[in-house]
Amino acid sequence: MAGADDIPVTILSGSLGAGKTTLLNHLLDTAGDRDVAVLVNDMGEINVDAELVSGRSGGAAGNVTELSNGCICCELRGDLDRAVMRLARERDFDHLVVEASGISEPGPVAKLFTRGNASARYVVDALVTVVDARQFYDAFGGAGEVTRRGAANDDTRPLSDLLVEQVELANVVVLNKTDLVSSAELETVEELVHGLRPDAEIVRTEYSRADPDRLLGRRLYDPARAAEAAGWRQALAASAEAEDDDHDHSGHTHEDGHDHSDHDHGGHSHPEEAYGVTSFVYRRRRPFYADRVASVLADLPPNVVRSKGTLWVAGSEQHLTLGQAGPSVHVEAAGPWVATRPEFEQDAYRRNRSDLTWDERWGDRRTELVFIGTEFDEASLVARLDDCLLDDDGFAAFDPETWEAGDDPLPTAQGERVVLAAPDVE
CATH class of the missing domain: 3.30.1220.10 (CobW-like, C-terminal domain)
Incomplete structure (x- = not known):
């Protein structure tokens, strides 16, 4: 059970190029009285997303913690645990936003905040998935446009699997780049999102301009039923x-x-x-x-x-x-x-x-x-x-x-x- 002093955590996921970093910058710029800390994960040695967040107008270098050269849902789990505990000791802030890399699964990241050391200081507020409406429609919504080839014993995990699972676990889906699809295509994407996660809230955006009140301080995540909501x-x-x-x-x-x-x-x-x-x-x-x-x-x-x-x-x-x-x-x-x-x-x-x-x-x-x-x-x-x-x-x-x-x-x-x-x- 969450305590009054627990720090809420929003876990931000989505495919590469969907608009996560743009959304993060928008949230920092429009957070109002909230003091938001950010942890940014990137698969490369150079954390490009962290530089883009830190270098935004107004400056946010003091708000940003970087985890690079690995994925926080697998290789960097220990680093994530240490980083968030260090943040809690060294800084006062109202809300933590974790921007996962484009290939991270939000479920394992959420579990790091509900078990072990981090669970003593944090509570998961919501899992937010950013979806590129154009990409999603092209991948899943177009009749007769998908082709398949046979394969065998291939351990490489297709991004389509991850994209669907990120939606299935989401409490809130930010449907971004809505200006790049027609009204009919957008309705199809929304229907598919609801089919994959019936109780997800959908926020339509262009350039990831979402109201912070729709994403922060929602207390939507319930670990007891997270796996059953798909x-x-x-x-x-x-x-x-x-x-x-x-x-x-x-x-x-x-x-x-x-x-x-x-x-x-x-x-x-x-x-x-x-x-x-x-x-x-x-x-x-x-x-x-x-x-x-x-x-x-x-x-x-x-x-x-x-x-x-x-x-x-x-x-x-x-x-x-x-x-x-x-x-x-x-x-x-x-x-x-x-x-x-x-x-x-x-x-x-x-x-x-x-x-x-x-x-x-x-x-x-x-x-x-x-x-x-x-x-x-x-x-x-x-x-x-x-x-x-x-x-x-x-x-x-x-x-x-x-x-x-x-x-x-x-x-x-x-x-x-x-x-x-x-x-x-x-």
Whole structure:
């Protein structure tokens, strides 16, 4: 719980060139009675952003602390902790703004202020993401403009992944450079932002001129629900709740005691649409052929902006997770299904996870995928995915322990990551 003397922290993220430094200078110039301290992170040896902030008209050299040649969400975590504690000891100020580099993830940065030494002096006020409206629309909003190429075992993380995750974690999204998009394009971008993070506040700006009162002193960050606020997580939760209600009222059970609704009936559901963005959940308790589903996931409709979730693939003991953001698609092996572990471990895990969906035959094995986008052919995508499932005869004879997967294009060992598609680079 935040104390009266805790220093509020705004964590500022966004892609390279989105307007973070311009926004920071604007906030310093218009902060009024607030005494704002700034910590600027840059990946290079020379911290260009810090020089731009310190050298602004009016001077802010005394306000600026630099962390260079690394990323504060990974390499420089210890440096960040020491820097913010030194600031708290040496200076009096009302608010700290941390400008992360364009490749930093805001979530790990926020955790540094909610755990350990920094949590004794600071409280996270809000996560603010600056979005270049033109760049975002071109990356995610244009029908038929995205191309993909296949790839495999590539550890390089596409910026489209990071851009989407920065929005999914944001309490406030500063939609900058709105003068570079049409009204219709701007509406599309706003709809997509709300689809990715339904409760985010959106501030439209040109040249990052945002009212400081919209960004500072908001107390919008709640660490207890930060991870659950993303649109795809809310879609999963809403779908699961609707499914539970359907089961409670319909009583659909079969003589063998299994829930067959996932593959005998529709098996996909729609949470409420958020601001015109379509989202649906594809849920099945029947495994995919690995090669077939890999081909479909590598060729998703261009207007699918985000998809996340769990994959059950025949022949694999691994709980596979899908991550897609625009033209970037990857699958990662998160670890073995609980159902593959010894019975005493299964029992212990289930006792500690009362929310775990469990089938008496298949355990926790299942597919749950969320798709978020605009104007894509959902029925066609569902049909393509269904075509990747084991057919009735194959499933009737299916035994996870004896199934031979053959040449599996998906990850087979925990921690392995396979890139199925990535942006074309000229």
